[in-house]
Amino acid sequence: xxxxxxxxxxxxxxxxxxxxxxxxxxxxxxxxxxxxxxxxxxxxxxxxxxxxxxxxxxxxxxxxxxxxxxxxxxxxxxxxxxxxxxxxxxxxxxxxxxxxxxxxxxxxxxxxxxxxxxxxxxxxxxxxxxxxxxxxxxxxxxxxxxxxxxxxxxxxxxxxxxxxxxxxxxxxxxxxxxxxxxxxxxxxxxxxxxxxxxxxxxxxxxxxxxxxxxxxxxxxxxxxxxxxxxxxxxxxxxxxxxxxxxxxxx
Amino acid sequence: xxxxxxxxxxxxxxxxxxxxxxxxxxxxxxxxxxxxxxxxxxxxxxxxxxxxxxxxxxxxxxxxxxxxxxxxxxxxxxxxxxxxxxxxxxxxxxxxxxxxxxxxxxxxxxxxxxxxxxxxxxxxxxxxxxxxxxxxxxxxxxxxxxxxxxxxxxxxxxxxxxxxxxxxxxxxxxxxxxxxxxxxxxxxxxxxxxxxxxxxxxxxxxxxxxxxxxxxxxxxxxxxxxxxxxxxxxxxxxxxxxxxxxxxxxxxxxx
Numbered sequence: 001x002x003x004x005x006x007x008x009x010x011x012x013x014x015x016x017x018x019x020x021x022x023x024x025x026x027x028x029x030x031x032x033x034x035x036x037x038x039x040x041x042x043x044x045x046x047x048x049x050x051x052x053x054x055x056x057x058x059x060x061x062x063x064x065x066x067x068x069x070x071x072x073x074x075x076x077x078x079x080x081x082x083x084x085x086x087x088x089x090x091x092x093x094x095x096x097x098x099x100x101x102x103x104x105x106x107x108x109x110x111x112x113x114x115x116x117x118x119x120x121x122x123x124x125x126x127x128x129x130x131x132x133x134x135x136x137x138x139x140x141x142x143x144x145x146x147x148x149x150x151x152x153x154x155x156x157x158x159x160x161x162x163x164x165x166x167x168x169x170x171x172x173x174x175x176x177x178x179x180x181x182x183x184x185x186x187x188x189x190x191x192x193x194x195x196x197x198x199x200x201x202x203x204x205x206x207x208x209x210x211x212x213x214x215x216x217x218x219x220x221x222x223x224x225x226x227x228x229x230x231x232x233x234x235x236x237x238x239x240x241x242x243x244x245x246x247x248x249x250x
Numbered sequence: 251x252x253x254x255x256x257x258x259x260x261x262x263x264x265x266x267x268x269x270x271x272x273x274x275x276x277x278x279x280x281x282x283x284x285x286x287x288x289x290x291x292x293x294x295x296x297x298x299x300x301x302x303x304x305x306x307x308x309x310x311x312x313x314x315x316x317x318x319x320x321x322x323x324x325x326x327x328x329x330x331x332x333x334x335x336x337x338x339x340x341x342x343x344x345x346x347x348x349x350x351x352x353x354x355x356x357x358x359x360x361x362x363x364x365x366x367x368x369x370x371x372x373x374x375x376x377x378x379x380x381x382x383x384x385x386x387x388x389x390x391x392x393x394x395x396x397x398x399x400x401x402x403x404x405x406x407x408x409x410x411x412x413x414x415x416x417x418x419x420x421x422x423x424x425x426x427x428x429x430x431x432x433x434x435x436x437x438x439x440x441x442x443x444x445x446x447x448x449x450x451x452x453x454x455x456x457x458x459x460x461x462x463x464x465x466x467x468x469x470x471x472x473x474x475x476x477x478x479x480x481x482x483x484x485x486x487x488x489x490x491x492x493x494x495x496x497x498x499x500x501x502x503x504x505x
Contacts, residue, residue, distance in 0.1 A: 058405050085411035095406035099424050108420055109410030154406075161410055 007070065009034045009165055009196045010055055015064030017050055017220075024050040025061065026220040032213075034164075035194040039207040039228075042217035043243060048200040049092075051217065052167045055198065056087045069164050085113055088158030092170040094150045096142040102129070102153050103138040106160045114161070121160070128156040132186045148179030152186055159190075166190065168199040204247060208232060216240045284469040285476055295463060299476055302459035306484070309373065309448060309455060310441045313380035317441075318434065320381060321388020326418075328393045339389065346386035352447050355379040359451040376448035384441060391437070395430035396422055428499050435492030439485050446481075456480050 010032040017025035024047045032038050040048045053059040054066060057073050057080055066073040069086040097105050106125035110116040116124070129135045132152035134145075142150050151171055158166060168187065172180040184206045191197055191210040201207065207214060207228060214231035216224040216239075224231065224240045235241050285299070286292035328339030349357075359375035362368075370378070399422050407417040427434075449458035460477040464470045 056409060058408065081411050081413060084408060087409075089405075089409035091402060091406065091409075093402050095400075095402035097403065097406065097421055097425075099428070100420075109412065112416045112420065113411035113413075157406075157410065 006034050008032060008067075009036070009069065010198065011065070011067045012051075012055070013065045015051075015054060015061045015066060017047075017054060017059060017061045024220050025054070027064070028220070028222055029064075030215065030222060030225070032165075032196060032198060034196055036212045037191045037195075037197045037210050038199070038213045038215060039211040040198065040200045040215045040217060041202060041204070041207065041243070041247075042223075046217040047220040048217050049169050050220075052089075052169055052198055052200055055165075055167055056084050056089055058089070081113070085161055086164045088161055088163035088166040090151070090154050090158055090166070090168045090171045092173050094142070094147075094154045094174070096150055096154055096157070098142050100141075101138070102134075102140055102142065102145070105142070105153060106157050109157065109161050124160055125156070128159045129153075131159070131189070132156045133182075146179060147175045148182045151175065151179075151183045155183075155186055155190070165196045165198070168197065168201065170200050170202070172201065172203060202247060204232075204244075216243065218243070280472060281469055282472055284467050284472050295467065295473075296476075298463055299456070299459050299473065299480070302454055302456040303480065303484075305373070305453060305455040306442065306445050306457075309376055309380070309453065310438070310445045313377045313384065313445070314438050314441045316377065316381035317384035317388050317437075320385035322392050324385060324389035325392035325396065328389065329396055339393075343386045343389055346382060349383065351379065351383045351444050352450065354383050355447055355451060358382075372448070372451050372453045375451060376445070376453050380441060380444060380448070383444075384437060387437060388434075391430050391433045392426070395426035395433075398429055399425050431492065431496050431499065435489065435496075438488055438492070442485055442488065443481065 008031040010030070012028060012030045015025055015028045016023065026047075028047070028051060030038075030051075040051065042048050050059055054061045055068055055073075057066075068083055071079065071083050073080070073083060097108070100108065103122065103125055106128065107116075107118065107121040110121040110124055111118060126135060126138065129138055132155055134149055134152055134156075137145060137149060137153070142153065145153065151174075155171075171187065172183050175183065180203070184203060187197075187199070188206065188210055197210075199207075199211075211228045214224075214226055214228050215222055216231070216235075216237075218239050223237050224235060226235070231240075232244065235244060283289065283292060285296045287296055324339055324342050327335035328343075330336055355376060358379040359370065359372065362375070362378075363370055403421055403425070404417065407421045412421065445455060446457035449455060449461060452458065456477060460473050464473050467473065
């Protein structure tokens with residue numbers, strides 16, 4: 001049903017990444033097609049976050065090729081900036097700008113990076129605040145919001161750049177349990193709108209609902225890539241079975 | 251909201267009343283007639299002393315503004331990932347910090363015109379020397395302030411495609427400046443005090459006026475006491491101003 005004949009939105013080939021002498025990514029390859037929703041899971045320290053941080057080059061990889069939104073991720077900061085405009089990123093710690101109101105958090109990118117006039121940026125921002133279901137919080141500062149609300153603002157901030165790809169780096173890991181669902185709900189709706197998404201998460205229920213492809217990582221390698229039905233019911237590797245047993249039973 | 255840094259009011263009042271008692275002439279050494287505002291000559295002397303105020307303030311404010319800008323420009327290469335740029339920052343800070351302000355004032359006023367073939371007024375020589383000297387400290391303050399901002403803020407700015415300038419201007423500096431405001435306030439206080447050194451090249455500011463009056467009236471005790479009080483009043487005012495600004499910036503985020 002998916003147009004797999006389209007060129008991949010993200011193509012990662014043979015990527016290695018070191019932190020000092022520690023190898024965080026070992027010859028990782030992955031392709032994500034337009035409209036595809038990929039969930040990356042694995043034990044902590046397995047390189048999942050590093051992988052998606054390499055996709056928008058918050059981390060620089062040492063070897064291998066990454067292409068995103070049709071552009072190779074190498075070279076100067078200017079081409080990098082153009083690519084980043086097409087890739088939204090949601091962080092575990094939200095990383096909202098604490099000195100700016102919700103509205104200003106949302107309009108900063110469109111106004112400065114996309115040269116949008118203020119009124120247009122504000123209309124856009126209100127539109128996305130509506131989508132993450134907090135239109136009434138536009139005038140508040142991030143610290144006046146709950147964690148779940150802050151993360152939804154962060155999602156809206158990324159969406160205001162109207163990206164082709166959205167990356168989520170453990171978006172619910174810093175949240176109190178009762179706030180996880182409101183964030184997952186927004187993410188699910190985004191997935192239903194056929195946004196290309198790469199999500200690092202431990203929320204397996206969410207993964208089951210929205211993922212087209214599950215990726216399991218361990219020790220810097222991609223151990224298993226499979227559709228969710230296969231992944232959850234018939235994982236092929238022992239490491240993946242062990243991981244799933246641990247994460248699904250508690 | 252009462253912060254812990256607020257000085258205790260009773261202690262402050264005791265200090266003031268003790269000072270007043272001391273200055274009220276209970277000891278026979280004092281001769282307050284020299285600045286007695288009820289006599290014509292006393293009033294004239296008092297006005298003469300106060301006439302240096304404008305220059306002291308102007309000198310300090312101009313110098314602090316320049317040194318803040320210079321300090322920021324010097325701090326930025328210090329935060330670079332490129333070694334040579336950090337080297338520039340390091341050399342500047344180390345060199346400038348090592349020269350005494352008084353020496354710098356003399357050098358700028360008497361030395362600089364000879365090599366640069368320009369004539370510098372006393373005021374601008376003072377401003378340049380003070381700003382130069384202070385810029386090294388401002389640079390260190392800015393560097394620490396900017397470094398204290400969480401890496402996630404840079405990453406978020408990068409993720410919405412902001413360039414370096416916009417990231418600094420809209421994301422990092424507004425937060426950093428809030429944090430370094432107390433330190434910047436300290437530097438302004440420091441600057442007001444150091445401006446007294448510019449009197450040696452003939453700048454007509456508070457200290458110079460006092461010196462001149464001492465020569466004609468020969469009452470150093472009273473005149474320098476007035477000078478002390480002038481600086482005290484000025485600096486207490488500035489401190490209060492900085493605290494007010496700090497509170498205002500903080501409430502911006504809370505309401």
